[in-house]
Amino acid sequence: MNVSTSDSILSPLQDAAPTDSVLSPRYRAATLGMVALISLIAFEALAVTTAMPTVARELDGLKLYALAFGGTLATSVIGMTLAGRWADTHGPSLPLWSGLSCFVAGLLLAGLAQNMSTLLLGRLVQGLGAGGMSVALYVIVGRLYPESLRPRIFAAFSAGWVVPSMIGPALSGLIVEHVGWRWVFLAVPLLAVPAAAILRPAMRAMPAVQAARQSSLRPVLLAFGAAVGVCLVFVAGQQHGLVAAAVLVPAVALLGFCAKGMLPAGTLRAARGLPSVIVLRGLAASAFFGCEAFLPLLLSREHGLSPLWSGMALSAGALGWFSGSWYQGHYAKMSRQSLLNLGTAALAIGIATTATAAWPSAPVFVSVAGWGLTGLGMGLLYASLSVLMLSLSPPEEQGVNSSALQLCESLTVATTLAVGGSLFAAFLAWSPTVAFLSNFMLAGALALLGNVVARRTHAP
Structure with missing residues (x-):
């Protein structure tokens, strides 16, 4: 890696000039490249959710349907761990390009699959790459952007999820119907490689940091x-x-x-400072995605909404998320601690309001408004936790701590979805209302616990 700093890129140890933004000339290429990659990862995740029922039918793979999602999440854990170690010892270039290679290879393998087992293998390779890329992008933010601009770049990352969440499912449906499901996988590599190429000049000019020593394979x-x-x-x-x-x-x-x-020492007991930041990321994500998994089913089964209108209801959460993230990055004058307290409160109240949809007589618009509030809370929380993680991490540990932040999220979301699915299956035959409410109650409990943990995120 070139250790000199380009005239067009500031060292992260310097603060940004008052007129700088994430789209100023010295940061524009890096910002656009990273947001493009985030958007492609988001689009692919959402598009595959829409296409997978058709894929499973055509490849006679309904028995592997759930594992096609869970397996991707599982291998992303490996990708995150490897990427965190590589980023701290060799810089973010190696995990980014390795992750991109795995991501593209997995997409091609899945898109050309002739049976469900091959498609599942492609999904596993794809998850390995997506996990590696996500950690590498966080390290690039920590090493390239001054602290004053990090809230804004994480707000831009959130924006990179909003557009795919709005158009991804509908566009995927059109592709599946008129072109074929394979192009849901095969089209993404055509855009991912050019997007990553935009990052090359910025990555060559990043200042070097002292490499961490990591020899254990444990x-x-x-x-x-x-x-x-x-x-x-x-x-x-x-x-x-x-x-x-x-x-x-x-x-x-x-x-x-x-x-x-x-995970860092003290994480499982939510010790003050960085461990609580990591725990709160897992709790908040589990509460949000635990609800999101069942909300479309609830609206269609109990209220008769079409897939289109159920998707529009989910878009309220995406818009709320973007609004909260944009606010914390551009307008918020309060401390990060206050943003976390406000975000967890909005998350808990939003989930409780959304849960009213479990009663068929309840008006749908109340639940949709509640889901928008839930998304708003996540927007305030998610980016703030990323900013705090980097602030509490020495440069030589940004890779492993970025990995830990996302590892905790993946592990807790997977566990929450599995427990929620078991509760739903257990109560469905007895009472659909109770079956749905059990998941919302689980998510609400996680949000309330997050409100307690949020008060422990300041450094000791």
């Missing part, structure tokens, strides 16, 4: 163990009764053991 082995645990959690979520418990209990135990070894 974190990598723990990542593989956690990936197995995540897959078993998803398998358990598809089972019922004693079989589900027999798989879920050892899976959660394996996850807990591996998570303790992979």
